[in-house]
Amino acid sequence: MTDLVSRAQAAGAATSVSASATGPSWGMEKTDRAKTHGLWALTNRELMKWYKTPVLLFMTLIQPVIWLGLFGQAMNFSKVFGGSGLPTQAVASLLKGVFGVSDYFSYMAVGMLTFVILFTAMFSGMSIVWDRRFGFLDKVLSTPVSRGAIVMGKVFSAVVRSLIQAAIVLVLAVLLGMDTGSITAAGIAGTFVALFLLTIGLSTFFLMLALRSNDWQTQQAIMNLLNLPLLFGSNALFPITAMPTWLQDFVRVNPISYTTDIGRQLLLGAPGFAPLGFDFLFLIGFSVLFSTIGIIMSWKLLTK
Amino acid sequence: MQATGAVIRVNGLSKSFNGKVKAVDDLSFEVGEREIFGFLGPNGAGKTTTIKMLTTLLKPSSGSAEVCGYDIASDPNDVRAAIGIVPQEYTADEDLTGQQNIRFCADLYGIPRGVSRDRTNELLDLVGLQDAADRKVQTYSGGMRRRLEIACGLINHPRLLFLDEPTLGLDVQTRTAVWDYIKKLKVDYGMTLFMTTHYLEEADGVCDRIAIIDHGRLVKIGSPAELKASLGGDIIELGVREDSDLTELIMQSKSVKGVRKVDSTYRIKAELGEEAAPNIIDAIRSKGFHVTRISVTKPSMDQVYLEYTGRTLRDAEADRADMFSQRVTLRRARSR
Numbered sequence: 154m155t156d157l158v159s160r161a162q163a164a165g166a167a168t169s170v171s172a173s174a175t176g177p178s179w180g181m182e183k184t185d186r187a188k189t190h191g192l193w194a195l196t197n198r199e200l201m202k203w204y205k206t207p208v209l210l211f212m213t214l215i216q217p218v219i220w221l222g223l224f225g226q227a228m229n230f231s232k233v234f235g236g237s238g239l240p241t242q243a244v245a246s247l248l249k250g251v252f253g254v255s256d257y258f259s260y261m262a263v264g265m266l267t268f269v270i271l272f273t274a275m276f277s278g279m280s281i282v283w284d285r286r287f288g289f290l291d292k293v294l295s296t297p298v299s300r301g302a303i304v305m306g307k308v309f310s311a312v313v314r315s316l317i318q319a320a321i322v323l324v325l326a327v328l329l330g331m332d333t334g335s336i337t338a339a340g341i342a343g344t345f346v347a348l349f350l351l352t353i354g355l356s357t358f359f360l361m362l363a364l365r366s367n368d369w370q371t372q373q374a375i376m377n378l379l380n381l382p383l384l385f386g387s388n389a390l391f392p393i394t395a396m397p398t399w400l401q402d403f404v405r406v407n408p409i410s411y412t413t414d415i416g417r418q419l420l421l422g423a424p425g426f427a428p429l430g431f432d433f434l435f436l437i438g439f440s441v442l443f444s445t446i447g448i449i450m451s452w453k454l455l456t457k
Numbered sequence: 458m459q460a461t462g463a464v465i466r467v468n469g470l471s472k473s474f475n476g477k478v479k480a481v482d483d484l485s486f487e488v489g490e491r492e493i494f495g496f497l498g499p500n501g502a503g504k505t506t507t508i509k510m511l512t513t514l515l516k517p518s519s520g521s522a523e524v525c526g527y528d529i530a531s532d533p534n535d536v537r538a539a540i541g542i543v544p545q546e547y548t549a550d551e552d553l554t555g556q557q558n559i560r561f562c563a564d565l566y567g568i569p570r571g572v573s574r575d576r577t578n579e580l581l582d583l584v585g586l587q588d589a590a591d592r593k594v595q596t597y598s599g600g601m602r603r604r605l606e607i608a609c610g611l612i613n614h615p616r617l618l619f620l621d622e623p624t625l626g627l628d629v630q631t632r633t634a635v636w637d638y639i640k641k642l643k644v645d646y647g648m649t650l651f652m653t654t655h656y657l658e659e660a661d662g663v664c665d666r667i668a669i670i671d672h673g674r675l676v677k678i679g680s681p682a683e684l685k686a687s688l689g690g691d692i693i694e695l696g697v698r699e700d701s702d703l704t705e706l707i708m709q710s711k712s713v714k715g716v717r718k719v720d721s722t723y724r725i726k727a728e729l730g731e732e733a734a735p736n737i738i739d740a741i742r743s744k745g746f747h748v749t750r751i752s753v754t755k756p757s758m759d760q761v762y763l764e765y766t767g768r769t770l771r772d773a774e775a776d777r778a779d780m781f782s783q784r785v786t787l788r789r790a791r792s793r
Contacts, residue, residue, distance in 0.1 A: 194564030198550065205552050288546025288782055292609075295512045296565040297537040 191298035195306025196313075199280065203314055213272065213314075217265045217322050221329060224390075225258045225265075252392055253423030254332060260423075262326035263416040264389030266319045266344070267409045270352050271383060273315035275376045277307045278359030285367045290455075300455045301448040304360055308444065311356040312349060319348050335422030347415040347436055351408055354440040357447030364454045389413050393426050408439045463487040464617050464649040465494075465511065469520035471673075472506050480506040482673035483520065488666075490616075493643055493650045495664035497657065499766050503673035504653050505621070511651070512542055512619055525616055538566065541615035543606045545622040546782050547789045551595040555586050555605050558594060562609040573612070580608040584638060599790035600631035607638060618642065620652035624659065625783075626790030632656065636663050657758040667758075669765050676765045681758060688756040688764055690714055691730025695723045695737065696749040703741060710736045730755060 203209055239247075245255040252260045281304075284290040293303055323341075327333055359376070366372050384390070386400060387409040393401055404410045411432040414425040418432075425432065465488035472481040481503040488494045498504050509515040511524055513533035522529045525539035549558045556577055563573035581587045584604035594602065603623060610618055623639065624632040636659060642648045654660050660667060661681045668678040677684060690712075697703060700721070707716045707725060712733045715726040727733035730753040738748050 190567035191565045194561055198561060201550075202552065286782055287548065287785065288544045289548045291509075291514055291546075292542065292544050292548045293565060294514050295537060295540070295542045296562075296613075297534045297567065298565045 189299075189302060191296070192302040192306055192309070195293070195298070195302060196309045199277075199307055199310030200313060203310075213269075213276075214318060214321055216272065217269050217318075218325055220268065221258075221262060221265055221322070221326060225261045225329075228257055228261070251395065253417060253425075254421050256332060258330060259326075259332040259421055260417070261390055262323075262329075262331045263344075263420055264387075264413050265322055265326065266348060266416055267351060267387070267389050267412045268384060269318045269322055270315045270348055270412070271355060271380065271409060273311050273318060274352055274355035274359050275380060277311040277356040278363040279369065279372055279376065281307060281360055281363045282366055282369045282372045286369070294455055300451045303455065304357065304364075304447050304451040305444075307360055308353060308356045308447070312352045315352045316345060316348060319345070332421060336420055340419035343419045344416045347412045347433065350433075350436040350440040351412040354408055354436070354443040357440075357443045361443075361447050361450050364450060383407060383409060387413060388426065408436060411435045411439075462490045463523075464490050464492075464525060465651065466523040467507075467511075467520075468522065470507070470510060470517050470522050471519045472503075472510060472515060473518045479673050481510070481517075484670070484673070484675055485520075486668055486675060486678055488649060488651060490649055491643060491647050492665045493639065493663055494652070495660040495667040496651060496653045496670070497655075497660060497667060497762060498653075498670040502671045502766070504670065506673075507670070508619055508621060508651075508653065512540060513537055538613065539616060541610035541613060541618040543603075543610040543618065543620045543623055545625060546786050547602045547606060549594045549602060549605050549609065552593060554591050554593055555597070555601075555608075556581065556590040558605060559608055559612060562612045566613040568613065576612060576614075580611055583611070583641075584608045598631075599627050600634060602789060603627065603631075603635055604638065607635075611642075615648070617649045617651065620650060622653055622655065624654060624656055626787040632659065639663060657762050661758040669762065671766045677761075684761045685756045685758070686728065688761060690726050690728045691733075691756065692754045693723075693725040693727055693730050693734050693737065694750075694752045694754070695725060695734075695741075696721055696751070697723070697741065698747040698749050701746070703744075703746065706740055706744060707737055710740050713737070 248257065249255045254260050281290065284293075290303075294300070362375055363372050382403075386403045387407045388404060389409055393404050393410070396404065411427065414427055415429060415432045415436075417423040418425040418429055427435075465486075467484055467486050470481060470484040471479065473479045484503075484507060496504055496507070506515065510517050511522055511529060513529055513536050516530060524536045527535040527539065529536055549555075550561070553561070559577045559580060560573055563577065568576070578587075581590050584607055586601060586604055586608065589597065589601060594605065597605065607618075607620075607623070610620075620639065624635050627635065639650060639652070640663060643650060652664075664681060666678065666680050667684055669676050669684075677687065679687070695707075698721075702718065703723065704716045704718055707713060707723060710727075710733060712728040713725055714728065717724045725733070725737065727737075734751060734753055738751065741748055
């Protein structure tokens with residue numbers, strides 16, 4: 154502290170000496186006014202919080218791993234039906250009839266890939282609430298950075314995070330016994346394109362919900378309200394054919410379903426509930442629509 | 458300080474929320490170049506709303522304002538590029554070093570990498586954080602954090618810097634140091650500073666001009682000396698040995714505005730107490746009387762403030778989010 158004071162006094166002394174001299178005049182200068190400037194800085198800021206806090210990374214991974222390990226292994230339908238005295242062959246074809254694959258673990262492992270995306274996207278909404286409360290958002294808003302870049306920085310960081318997380322979950326699933334019989338490089342690439350589109354759409358959706366809020370409790374409640382319906386109202390855990398028709402209607406508009414559908418068709422060679430082309434078209438439409446709305450809303454809502 | 462040109466021109470600026478509550482009501486004032494302008498008022502008076510409008514975070518409901526020559530409503534991006542802001546909160550990233558934080562701010566302004574490297578060093582020097590540049594912000598003391606925020610606010614070399622409660626929660630030594638940096642910015646760099654504070658005596662010492670607002674309206678504006686003079690001048694208390702009534706004699710002295718005799722003590726109101734007092738003493742002595750004691754009391758900024766905003770306690774108008782951010786700010790200010 155004394156250090157600080159003496160330095161300030163030194164600064165003060167210097168001031169009085171140079172008081173008469175005209176100091177360097179600061180004026181406006183040419184800066185990069187492209188709409189995208191600062192986008193990388195904002196994206197990197199979000200990512201840094203993540204890779205500089207390994208605990209956070211660990212926690213976001215542990216949840217799908219627990220689901221994979223507990224739920225996926227406990228709901229071992231071949232064992233469940235195997236106990237009923239049916240021949241193994243019959244059980245396998247029964248499962249194939251219901252799930253499109255002969256083991257449930259592989260089926261839900263693909264669902265877990267989208268589950269990870271859903272969670273990461275939800276938290277990107279949460280982070281803007283904290284930024285507002287800590288005054289960071291106001292500081293960024295008072296700079297010439299474009300309003301859209303503030304939202305897109307969060308979206309892109311969610312994209313990077315969730316794709317890395319999804320990759321780790323996929324590796325873990327394979328290690329835990331996922332069926333790798335029909336995995337191809339193109340299949341993996343296609344699946345990740347689908348996951349990419351889903352993250353863009355979902356994280357702009359959750360960010361839009363949070364754009365005006367400065368109350369993290371409300372935001373948390375909204376997240377909890379949406380998270381389970383979005384997960385269970387999709388084909389991530391159970392096949393659409395086993396659901397009542399009203400639920401099927403919801404599943405058919407839920408983008409998570411189309412992402413899972415792509416993953417199942419490309420990674421497991423299972424039949425999908427919609428053709429691949431339609432799946433991709435739906436996801437492209439979803440992500441383009443939501444990111445456009447997101448950028449427009451961020452222009453409107455970030456300045457009151 | 459004579460203003461050479463207006464950096465901020467506010468004209469009938471108003472803001473109402475939800476169509477009813479008038480947070481800012483028909484505000485008009487100007488801030489001149491190279492001026493340290495203090496913006497004072499009780500909590501909920503409309504200070505924050507005004508600053509948010511001037512820094513383009515809020516759109517005015519009516520009226521207009523020009524900041525650095527740009528209209529806040531039609532050219533917000535030009536305003537943003539021209540000004541710097543030191544928010545009340547500590548917004549620096551705890552996990553990053555001071556230097557990384559300044560570089561981040563530079564990126565937000567679109568300052569090219571090469572320029573931002575040099576400027577970061579220059580600013581670290583300016584606020585005396587060169588030694589701590591590579592330390593994580595979480596190890597910084599409150600004063601260091603505040604100086605880092607100031608450095609971030611200067612990254613675009615603004616002509617005008619907004620400071621919201623720059624010394625909130627800091628101890629006296631650190632506060633003095635922060636004010637010294639603020640004065641230095643004006644003198645060495647020709648900057649204009651617009652700031653809010655609740656430390657009235659400090660505002661008195663630092664500001665060239667002060668505006669007091671309450672209930673969204675401007676109640677008084679002027680130099681600290683003018684504001685204090687507006688209370689009717691200084692109070693001179695004078696004791697005289699003799700019993701005779703000297704009221705008439707004292708009244709004849711220059712710049713004396715009123716005299717009241719209480720026992721053997723005269724309470725004199727005068728415009729410039731320190732100049733009036735010797736004159737009064739001379740006048741009394743010339744008539745052969747004896748002055749036994751004398752004191753001159755200047756009105757304080759506290760008195761000015763209470764005079765114009767009243768003594769009524771303000772009920773907490775701050776909402777939960779504001780309280781939260783203030784708690785965080787205070788906690789970080791006191792960290793070592």
